[in-house]
Amino acid sequence: MCGIVGIFDIKGETEFSCDLISRMNETQHHRGPDEGGIHLEAGIGLGHRRLSIIDLSSGQQPLFNEDSSVVVTYNGEIYNFQELSVELKACGHIFKTHSDTEVIVHAWEEWGEACVERFRGMFAFGLWDRNKKVLFLARDRLGIKPLFYALLPNNTVAFSSELKALKTLENLPREIEPKSIEDYFTFGYVPEPRTIYKQVYKLRPGHTLSIKKGGDFPEQIEYWDIPFVPLISSTEESLCKELVERMREAVDIRMVAEVPLGAFLSGGVDSSAIVAMMAGLQDKPVHTCSIGFKEKLFNETAYAKQVSAQYKTDHFEGVVDSDDFNLLNQLVDLYDEPYADSSAIPTYRVCELAKKQVTVALSGDGGDENFGGYRRYRWHMNEEKVRSLMPLTIRKPLFTALGKWYPKADWAPKIFRAKTTFQSLARSSVEGYLHTVSLLTEEQRELLFSDKLKGMLEGYSSMEVFKYHAEKCPSKDPLSLIQYLDMKTYLVGDILTKVDRASMAHSLEVRVPLLDHKFIEWTSRLPATLKLKGQEGKYILKKSLESYMTNDVLYRDKMGFAVPLAKWFRGPLKEKVTESLLNGHIKESGLFNLDFIKNVIEQHQSGKRDYSVIIWTLLMFDTFLEREIDAAV
Template identity: 80%
Template sequence: MCGIVGVFDLAGKREFSRELISRMNETQFHRGPDEGGIHIEPGVGFGHRRLSIIDLSSGQQPLFNEDGSVVVTYNGEIYNFPELSEELKACGHQFKTHCDTEVIVHAWEEWGEACVERFRGMFAFAIWDRNQQTLFLARDRLGIKPLFYSALPDGSFAFSSELKALKTLENLPREIDPTSIEDYFTFGYVPEPKTIFKGVCKLRPGYTLLIKHGSSVIEPKEYWDIPFTPVNYTSEENLKAELIERMRDAVDVRMVAEVPLGAFLSGGVDSSAIVAMMAQLQEKPVHTCAIGFDVKQFNETEFAKQVADQYKTDHFEGLVGSDDFDLLDTLADLYDEPYADSSAIPTYRVCQLAKKQVTVALSGDGGDENFAGYRRYRWHMNEEKLRAAIPLSVRKPIFGLLGKLYPKADWAPRVFRAKTTFQGLARSSVEAYLHTVSLLSEEQRDQLFSDKLKTALKGYQSIEVFNEYVAKAPTQDPLSLIQYLDMKTYLVGDILTKVDRASMAHALEVRVPLLDHKFIEWVSGLPSNLKLKGQEGKYALKKSLEPYLPNDVLYRAKMGFGVPLAKWFRGPLKEKVNESLLGDTIRQSGLFNMEFIEQVIKQHQSGARDYSVIIWTLLMFNAFLERELDITA
């Protein structure tokens, strides 16, 4: 895996300095410690940091076509590059290397913007075509690899794999976007295409961006979306066999590497499925890595060990202590903008452990979104039955009142948290799902935000993020719709961002077979009742895997990566919470109601309420603010 940077003069032919490109490039050294490369010509400059995976002796970047008129800087893996290479050679293109990077420049020459439709893999890249005076940027279909960009006030355009590279530019617009603050405290991240800064964007997954020299038009263009086209099948048995075959194929193409390769093994269904497929595809033992916790309810290593023993893997385990909170400052540096998923801590540790054994690791990310594995899907569909039976005009006043009157019970199992259910039933389906996934409820955000921030928001609310995707969704099936929303927001903004930054911090490449676009195109078309059957999520996947995995792994309750935040904030991090959230940085920002923050801290530390999510979200935002010199909203 790699890091890319670049600058482009939209109108003129200015010479960008080597020092500028090098400074941007070196901020991403961790993404590619093996080699670095820079290309500069009038009006454009590219930089690249390389983590060598395939064709170790060549494939240095930026990389050119035969006559040097087309140059690419690229981060990712094109898994079908051998087939594309042969096709392009038959068209007359000459190759100097055996790496996937060179396929991109020749594919651009042959197919232009449509080249991305031929690529099977994960990627973010930029191409400069001197003859056409064109800059072309692309991001893979699911957003596995990141790509940031900004049109700068001086008439130049800059891009990078991580925001930190753009932040080295003195003229980068760094005014904080108030709508991104609203989104962050709703979702726990800033969803695509926005960033925390008004003047910086992320290229959305499945989009390209073509900029002609002399034009200031910057309009990303979508080239792929999840189809949800119904799948035809003759029997459930045949469908299960096809599912396994398609998953095995998605794993197989991701096992090509000239460096040590292994897999994350959490003990859950998805990672265990990947390991089971890998074990069938290679003779030598699979390298597997697992992270355990010293708090039993978070520890899945016994289930990981079952799978490791069954497939005789070369298994390694590490332990994360319940006091492993030393990464707070590291996380803020890693993510560059506010990011509030606390499972970033164990994810960082499992990548750290994996890197000691391998350079490439396969993961099971995407299984929950593909096959409706999250518990919230069950809750939503159960509520959906009531929403379908009672008109919103009746539900809203009745359940709205009950939601206000019913006491909040953070301590109780969800089935007994009637307040949350009542609030969901008082909303439309999409509004209810946003309420379910929100870190801070609409009411809590209203209490937290200052009058100054509310004025700056001009009535904006995060439901607009969902509404935009609902308007273009290729499905209206209730379950498929919320899966679609998650794939467009949570998967890319939270899960894939977390894995990319944590893995790249250790120069580890992570590949995600369950996010193979061919696999997703097929799985998206499966009937909803084969994904969520009754109260059983991932039904088709689990039934298909019964010959391959222990029953305990397939049908036990989902655990996930958890950390004991509530305990930390009442114990070892109590003083840090007080110093950070009641200190000068957050107070002087003018963004928040300090009385509400004081109330949250007091009630949490007394044990009266569990406000750990609010406190963590504020802590990570404060850590971001402390790294910013120009705080404006």
């Protein structure tokens, strides 16, 4: 895994300095501590930081074709590079290395922009073709690897793996995008293609950008999407068998490495499945690692130990203190823009633990999105039954009234927390799902935002993000629709972002077999009734794994990486919350309603309400603003 940077003069022949590219490159040293490289020529500069995984003795970047007319800086792994190299050699291309990187330059020569359709893996790269005078940027289909780019005032475009590299540019426009503030307080992250800045963007997953010298700046071009086309009917038994075969193959191609390799093992279904496949594919014990919590409520290590014992893995375990909140400031530095998933803390710790044993770790990420595993999928499908019985013209007034009348009962058992359900039922299917996943509801954002910010938004709502993707979804099945929405937003903007930054902070490569695009092309076509069967999420995955693990691992409730925020904000972080949110940069920005924030803090700290998510989201935004002001001084 690596870090990439580049800068390109679209209209001219600017000679970029080595110092400029080096400065950008070194901000990402953690992504590639083994080697660094720079290429400069008139109008373009490219930089690379390398974490050596394959072909350790060669494969240094930026890397060139035979006559040095094509050069690439690349982050990722292309798992089918060996078969592609055979095909390309047969076409007359000459290889100087045994690395997957070299496949990219020759594939570009042979197939042009369509080369990305041949690659199987995770990748983000910038490629310069001197003869065609084209800078070609590409990102893998699911967005496992990040790619940022910025439009600079002097007809140049800069790109990088992390936003921090672009922040080194003195002429980078850093005006905050109001729409991104609305999106952040809705989702907890800024979804693609926006960033927190107006003139800085993320390349969408499964998209490319081809920028020609002397031309206008182009639109992103999509080269792949999740099909969700139903399979020809087959028996449940045969589908279970095929699922395991396809998953094993996706794991197998990700076990090629010339450095120590292992796996994360939480004790959940997805990570346990990956470990089971790995154990069957190698003779030596699999290196596994897990993070435990001192609170039994959050601790899954007993299940991880059970799977480890079953497959005789070489298991390492760490324990996170429940008051591990000292990473708060560091998280903002890692993510470069507001990011509110508090599970970034234990994710950072498990990557820290894994790096002590391995350089590459396989992960179970993607299982919930693939197979309908989130609890909110069950809630949504139950709501869909009500929606199918009642038109919106009846539902909207009825459930709007019930939503207003019914008290917010954070303290009550979940069965009695009907307020959110009523509010969701008063909306359409897509609007209801957005209400379910929002960190702050539409009503709460209306109370939080100042008149100044509302004016800057000019009527914009985060609903536009979901509407964009809903219109593109190839399936009308209600479960497939929300899976598609999550894969386009939550998976890439939250889960994959979290894992990329946390792993790269420790120079650890994480591979995700369940997000293999060929595997997803197949799983997306499975009947929705085999993913969520009754109230059982991930039904077909669990059914296919019954001979691989015990039922108490397969059919227990999902736990996840929970963090005790509510306790922190009533205890050790109580004073910090009050000082930061009422007297800090949040106040100075003029973007927020301080009366609402004050009420949120008082209600939470008194124990009347659990507003920990709102407080954390505000706290991370305040810390981001502090970094912005410090950078401007």
